[in-house]
Amino acid sequence: LAQEGQRVGGLRFRRNCGKAAALMAGFAAARGDAVFMMDADMQDPPEEMPRLLAKLDEGFDLVSGWKRIRHDPWHKVYPSRVFNKLIGWLTGVRLHDHVCGFKVMRRDVAKDLRLYGEFHRFIAVFSAARGYRVTEIPTLHRARTRGIGKYGFTRFFKGFLDLLTVLVLTRYRWRPQHVIGVAGVAVVLAGVLLPLFDWLARRMSWELGRWSGWLGWPFAVTGDLMAMLAWLLIILTPGLVLIAIGLVAELVVAERPLDRLYEVIEKAGWCAETEPARG
Numbered sequence: 001l002a003q004e005g006q007r008v009g010g011l012r013f014r015r016n017c018g019k020a021a022a023l024m025a026g027f028a029a030a031r032g033d034a035v036f037m038m039d040a041d042m043q044d045p046p047e048e049m050p051r052l053l054a055k056l057d058e059g060f061d062l063v064s065g066w067k068r069i070r071h072d073p074w075h076k077v078y079p080s081r082v083f084n085k086l087i088g089w090l091t092g093v094r095l096h097d098h099v100c101g102f103k104v105m106r107r108d109v110a111k112d113l114r115l116y117g118e119f120h121r122f123i124a125v126f127s128a129a130r131g132y133r134v135t136e137i138p139t140l141h142r143a144r145t146r147g148i149g150k151y152g153f154t155r156f157f158k159g160f161l162d163l164l165t166v167l168v169l170t171r172y173r174w175r176p177q178h179v180i181g182v183a184g185v186a187v188v189l190a191g192v193l194l195p196l197f198d199w200l201a202r203r204m205s206w207e208l209g210r211w212s213g214w215l216g217w218p219f220a221v222t223g224d225l226m227a228m229l230a231w232l233l234i235i236l237t238p239g240l241v242l243i244a245i246g247l248v249a250e251l252v253v254a255e256r257p258l259d260r261l262y263e264v265i266e267k268a269g270w271c272a273e274t275e276p277a278r279g
Contacts, residue, residue, distance in 0.1 A: 009271030011264050020115040021262035027110040029271050035110040037103050041144055043071070044102040048139045052104040061109050061132035064095055064124055065102035065139035072144070079156050086160075090167060093128045095136045102139055106132075114254075116261055118158065122166045129170035164243070165250045176251055180244045187240060190233055 011025050038044045055063045070077050088094035099121045109132050128134045172179045
């Protein structure tokens with residue numbers, strides 16, 4: 001296609017570096033005022049591009065597609081809806097379809113993005129955090145005719161961990177102690193207050209015997225309940241520590257140059273006119 005006309009350009013990596021790296025390479029090579037991104041599985045009709053562009057011209061900086069009627073299996077649709085609701089609730093960027101791969105943005109937005117890993121699912125969140133105006137419009141969606149979907153439970157779990165990282169990067173990047181430290185203080189307070197409450201309960205002989213019928217748990221505060229809370233604290237603390245270490249590692253990675261994210265070894269069409277890319 002690139003050899004047939006100058007309107008098509010192509011980039012080839014030395015190896016498969018993932019979608020985020022492909023987008024970063026494409027954004028770096030982009031020369032137009034508006035930059036589109038879309039998947040190659042033909043589920044997003046190119047005929048919808050003028051509608052997205054028209055919405056961009058209304059004064060927005062990024063317009064995302066919204067697959068209101070999706071032609072995907074149920075095990076992909078419903079978890080995606082839950083995940084989109086969670087993103088909107090935690091970040092304040094309320095879109096119906098954050099993970100839609102059909103978007104248009106101004107070139108400044110594309111050049112300002114810093115994507116790696118699987119952060120391409122949070123482009124709207126990163127853009128809004130930088131002060132850009134973000135919106136969405138319903139777009140048509142076709143059944144998949146090419147490629148194989150890779151969605152599964154592991155992707156949903158990784159997406160939740162990525163969402164925690166995005167929250168730290170967009171809200172607490174310059175004050176990480178406000179999120180990591182608060183979690184640490186909460187654990188310390190629990191470790192201090194639980195023994196104190198246990199001591200007070202033993203001194204005052206507080207028991208739940210008269211409430212056992214209502215609660216359905218015939219144990220005393222000074223016995224099984226305190227033991228259960230203590231074990232819960234012991235189990236949760238290492239998990240919170242590991243999550244905190246992971247967030248600190250993400251903060252370190254976010255500040256590193258992405259010079260090894262991808263390496264373009266071949267260019268075609270108008271992309272061949274740009275400088276060699278290595279991002």
